[in-house]
Amino acid sequence: MSEPELLAENLACRRGERLVFSGLSFRLEAGGALLVRGPNGSGKSSLLRLVATLIPAADGRLLWGGVPVESDLSRYRQSLHYVGHQDALKAALSPRETLALAASLRGVRQPGAALERALEAFALDAVADWPNRWLSAGQRRRLALCRLFVAPAPLWLLDEPFSSLDPDNQRRLENALEAHREEGGRVILTTHLERAVAGARGIELGSGAAE
Amino acid sequence: MRGAFLGLVRHELRLALRQGSDTGIVLGFFVLAVVLFPFGVGPEPALLSRIGAGIIWVAALLAALLSLDRLYASDFEDGGLDLLALSGLPLELVALAKGASHWLTTGLPLTILSPLLALLVDIEPGRIPLLVLSLLVGTPALSLIGSLAAALVLGARRQGVLLSLLVLPLYVPPLVFGAAASGTVAGARSDLLLLGALSLGAFALAPWAAAAGLRQALQ
Amino acid sequence: MIRRFLIPSQFLGLSAKLLPWLSSFAALLIAIGLYLALFVVPPDYQQGDTVRIMYVHVPSAWMALNVYLFLAVASAVSLVWRQPLADIAAQAAAPIGAAFTFVCLVSGSLWGRPMWGTWWVWDARLTSVLVLFFLYLGYIALVDAFDDPSRGARAASVLAVVGVINLPIIKFSVDWWNTLHQPASVLRLGAPTIYLSMLIPLLVMAVGFTLLFAALLLLRMRTLLFERRARALRLHSPAAAAARRELVGAPSEVLLRGASKGDR
Numbered sequence: 150m151s152e153p154e155l156l157a158e159n160l161a162c163r164r165g166e167r168l169v170f171s172g173l174s175f176r177l178e179a180g181g182a183l184l185v186r187g188p189n190g191s192g193k194s195s196l197l198r199l200v201a202t203l204i205p206a207a208d209g210r211l212l213w214g215g216v217p218v219e220s221d222l223s224r225y226r227q228s229l230h231y232v233g234h235q236d237a238l239k240a241a242l243s244p245r246e247t248l249a250l251a252a253s254l255r256g257v258r259q260p261g262a263a264l265e266r267a268l269e270a271f272a273l274d275a276v277a278d279w280p281n282r283w284l285s286a287g288q289r290r291r292l293a294l295c296r297l298f299v300a301p302a303p304l305w306l307l308d309e310p311f312s313s314l315d316p317d318n319q320r321r322l323e324n325a326l327e328a329h330r331e332e333g334g335r336v337i338l339t340t341h342l343e344r345a346v347a348g349a350r351g352i353e354l355g356s357g358a359a360e
Numbered sequence: 361m362r363g364a365f366l367g368l369v370r371h372e373l374r375l376a377l378r379q380g381s382d383t384g385i386v387l388g389f390f391v392l393a394v395v396l397f398p399f400g401v402g403p404e405p406a407l408l409s410r411i412g413a414g415i416i417w418v419a420a421l422l423a424a425l426l427s428l429d430r431l432y433a434s435d436f437e438d439g440g441l442d443l444l445a446l447s448g449l450p451l452e453l454v455a456l457a458k459g460a461s462h463w464l465t466t467g468l469p470l471t472i473l474s475p476l477l478a479l480l481v482d483i484e485p486g487r488i489p490l491l492v493l494s495l496l497v498g499t500p501a502l503s504l505i506g507s508l509a510a511a512l513v514l515g516a517r518r519q520g521v522l523l524s525l526l527v528l529p530l531y532v533p534p535l536v537f538g539a540a541a542s543g544t545v546a547g548a549r550s551d552l553l554l555l556g557a558l559s560l561g562a563f564a565l566a567p568w569a570a571a572a573g574l575r576q577a578l579q
Numbered sequence: 580m581i582r583r584f585l586i587p588s589q590f591l592g593l594s595a596k597l598l599p600w601l602s603s604f605a606a607l608l609i610a611i612g613l614y615l616a617l618f619v620v621p622p623d624y625q626q627g628d629t630v631r632i633m634y635v636h637v638p639s640a641w642m643a644l645n646v647y648l649f650l651a652v653a654s655a656v657s658l659v660w661r662q663p664l665a666d667i668a669a670q671a672a673a674p675i676g677a678a679f680t681f682v683c684l685v686s687g688s689l690w691g692r693p694m695w696g697t698w699w700v701w702d703a704r705l706t707s708v709l710v711l712f713f714l715y716l717g718y719i720a721l722v723d724a725f726d727d728p729s730r731g732a733r734a735a736s737v738l739a740v741v742g743v744i745n746l747p748i749i750k751f752s753v754d755w756w757n758t759l760h761q762p763a764s765v766l767r768l769g770a771p772t773i774y775l776s777m778l779i780p781l782l783v784m785a786v787g788f789t790l791l792f793a794a795l796l797l798l799r800m801r802t803l804l805f806e807r808r809a810r811a812l813r814l815h816s817p818a819a820a821a822a823r824r825e826l827v828g829a830p831s832e833v834l835l836r837g838a839s840k841g842d843r
Contacts, residue, residue, distance in 0.1 A: 165727045166811055203442055204579045226446045235439030241378035246371075253367030254447030296443075508741065512734045516724035525720055526738060529713040530745055533752035540759055554755075558748070569741050572658070576733040 153214025153228075154178040155200075155304060155335060161208035162195045169195050170354055171208065179303075179333040182326065184346050186339070187354030193339035194234060196354070197306045200337060201231040227255070229304040234312075236293040240282035244273050244292050247281065248299050255300035267298035271321055286313045294322065297329075305329060307338040364449045365457055372461035382430070383465050386423050390470055393419035394477045405482040412481035413491055413542040419477075420470045420495060421502060421531050427466050428506040428527070429513070429520045431458055436514045436577060445578055455570035456563075459500075459507040467499030490552075491542035498538040498555045504562035505530050511573030534558055587804055590664055594797040601794040608787030615780035629693050636686035638785040639679045640704075642792060643711055644746075646676030650718070651743035654736035664800075666732050667807075669739060670722055671799035675792055677715035683708055703757035707750050714742045 154177060161171035169192035177183055185193045198204045200211065202218060202225065211218045218225040238247055248267050252260035268274045271291035276284065284292065290313045297305060305326075311319055326336055326346065338346070376382060397415045398408060408415075435441040444454045474495050478488045509526040513519045537558060541551035616634035623630035653669035656662050687705050688698045699705075718735050725731035 165729055166807070198442075201442075201446060203445060223448065223450075227448055229446070231442060231446055233439045233442055235442075237435075237439035237443055239375055239434070239438070239440070241375055242371075246374070250367060250371045251443065253371075254364050254443065254449060256361070256364055256448040258363060509738075512721065512738055513724065515730065516721070516734075517726070518724065522720055522724050525713070526717040529710050529717065529749070530741070532710055533745075533748050536752040536756040540756065554752075561748075565744065569737055572737045573734060576730065576737065579730070579733075 159209035163207035182349035191354035390423040451571035463503035494541040504566035508570040514577035605790035612784035639683040643680040654739035
């Protein structure tokens, strides 16, 4: 059970009274990556939020290591990192404090070393004690991604992770994804860009609305 | 889990401290609201002394309401609520931590300030400790009930007004017992006990309802 | 989706059959009750003809409370079992309950004018009903406060359950407050002794009001269901149902089934 796989069977998602997608199935095993593509409104973010258990599936089920995720929700949530399209940063806090909260919420007792590692992952150590309000959009995005490193989790769910990143940091993210997958981690990411992630399989979501 | 809970409370307090003005505005409102009453009912000391405890309780209740609508709103807007939901901390404890930090930044300062206001409305000195005690025992109920309503209105239009409409009817029992406990020296004991029971009840039940509200808001 | 006690379309059929019966019986009983109350029951030796207001006031007070209980139970069912009809029932019941509460308050005030000499007395029961009225208003406001109607329904369900837990506490606190502040000489609402000649019209009115509630509830539920259906039709037009789903990448790994099953 050390390398549980994620299995989605026949997922359907409803937002309000609109059926966004249905009949969606996929399998994601250790080292795998899934690239979700599709136009606006096709349900890319909804799919990630659904896999993150933030919204309930209208139909279908999600299995982690062969058991439905609802049977041990807290264990499943502890084994995933979700980085939404919002950065969830408080203007008055510093990057270091932001990550310290993330670590403490993940139950990390002595976050010191993990924090430094996380800050270095996206080269934020120089601004670690600035207030977040001074950060640029790209730096804010990087700080949000730094949360991936404060506590280990095998499943990463990243919503538009490449947006606002400059080429250097896009490369950093690609390297991080690669390293994560080499260690047996799994990634699901969304993008509206024509972007390839090495070795990733794709899911194309159609337009859900009448357009 | 205890570490995460305390970490969240510390985070909320640090935010409140950095943004500082929120508690200041609440306290300023509290003082102003009490000061307005003599203008409305006249400066007669006997009258003020009789209704003083009630005035202070009503003002404290409105002041507590003032800072409620931001309790979860910023987390809801910036995506922080997602992280809280996915953390190792159950949403019930998240709600409790939020309620606790609301009390520490609102209820407690109001309680500390209340003796000063008691002098302004001519409450006789012997009753002031009772007033302070009643606020100390009763304001946690205000924060906890308020945190539950704040979770329910997340994402609504006109959150602030809606919040008062939801919360004020639920504030009737704490107001009744709180004002009664500080109104007369005789018989204050049973009022205080009932007020304490309310706070304990809110402590036990409000986080569950607030967590249910937060779960709805996330979807 | 799976756990449905009653499917909305079944409900629409059933309610269409029930509605004429319920409304006729409600009208009949209320007519009989009003006739008894206005012409048959003798005037009270103390209150005179004013006592006749009681035959509207007391049943509406009962309904005010019972409809709130109904609202809370329906909300709990919708929260726990996600039963869509329970949701609709709760939403449909709220304005009806608020109306009964309002009738109770107004009739109480009309009764109080000759009895107490003022339109409003902070009587314990009247005050509790006033707070109940605000609970109804909060529920109705919360349902309508969101752009996504289902979100409003879910939040309001939690509020209704919270409200029903608070109801006895509020009642107790208001009674407590009343005994603290009220001189005991005030004439209270509600009769201490009820004679059979008064009880019968009262019960007839109560049953009539209950049937009236049931009829209005079904009517409003049907309206809400039709509204929902109209919205769904707009969203699931043929073009929307034909939304296409494609698969790229290694087909053996990613299985996509049943491209679009539409709304079930």
